[in-house]
Amino acid sequence: MRLLATGVPGGYQKVGRGVVLNVIGLPSASTNTIHVLSPDAERDDAEAYADELAGAGLPFVVRERPGAPSWVGDLAAQRGLGRRADFPIMVMDEPTILTLTAGPRADVDSIVELDGDALDLLPRVAEAFALGNELPRGVYDALVGRRMVEQPGVAVYASLAGGAVTSVGIRLQVPGAVGVFGIATPPEHRRRGLGRAVTARILADGVREGATMAFLGASPMGFGIYQRLGFRVAERWIFHLPG
Structure with missing residues (x-):
């Protein structure tokens, strides 16, 4: 964090x-x-x-x-x-296996890492983060701004189709491990395997950067996807939320 x-x-x-x-x-x-x-x-x-x-x-x-x-x-x-939510912290001990056997599907949208050649996508990526979390546009603008994209150890990804940003995610690279954060798909693009594909791309790049394990915090929507990919629950945290 x-x-x-x-x-x-x-x-x-x-x-x-x-x-x-x-x-x-x-x-x-x-x-x-x-x-x-x-x-x-x-x-x-x-x-x-x-x-x-x-x-x-x-x-x-x-x-x-x-x-x-x-x-x-x-x-x-x-x-x-006043609200409590179960929040599983999940790990994958051998992400290399996933990147070799279950990488991005050929039929999903193209996935790009936002670098100097793709910074014009930032506003659309921020909007996709917000819509994917069912929050108002603008909420996540600062999270995926230029400063985040240029932060060492952080990479922002987007899947694209016809100029539309269809799914997003963030890679957090730490010594020996890669974190998957913020996988979000706007409602109209769900059930096409996009979140899975962005996750696989993050893991593949993390392995190339030296990761030997992967970690993430799973939302209820993503839990089953991550479990099928091979993540397991390491700890179950409690979140105390407004309301």
């Missing part, structure tokens, strides 16, 4: 005692996150981060790793985060 936070103007990360704050700064709660990671995490740090986000007028979520302290639910409820 640090790669995403620092790839957006005004984004940042803070590390406390068993608690990490990641701020991308967009008007979508899932982009501003308090992670409670360890059994001895300090509530005071989490409270301070919640105050900081509230003071900035930013919506946020709390993500609770298995084994986190019992106070997390109380803090979330006091901050108006």
Whole structure:
């Protein structure tokens, strides 16, 4: 998440005692996150981060790793985060196998990485991110801006058909591993294998960059797709969401 936070103007990360704050700064709660990671995490740090986000007028979520302290639910409820969602963290131990045996299908749209020759696609890619997450246009503009595309360790992908952006995703490259983030397909382009194809392209490029394992957080919509690709659940986190 640090790669995403620092790839957006005004984004940042803070590390406390068993608690990490990641701020991308967009008007979508899932982009501003308090992670409670360890059994001895300090509530005071989490409270301070919640105050900081509230003071900035930013919506946020709390993500609770298995084994986190019992106070997390109380803090979330006091901050108006009344909904809970299961969030599987999934891994693939041998992504090379997928890239060799189940790469992008020949019948899906072309997939491009946004580099210097494709920056004109950024507005359409940002729109596809928003529509794929069923949010208003403009919400994700900063997430896939020029700064993110040029961020070391980050690559943004889009599948294209006749000038339309039909699916999108982000590769997060860290030592020895590749992260799959933000796979999103606008409703009118779903059920064509596009999210799977973008995921496979991200994994293939990640392996070429030295990854020997892959990781992602699975939404309910994507869980079955990732499971069929060979990802397995490593941990089940709890997300505390507004509402």
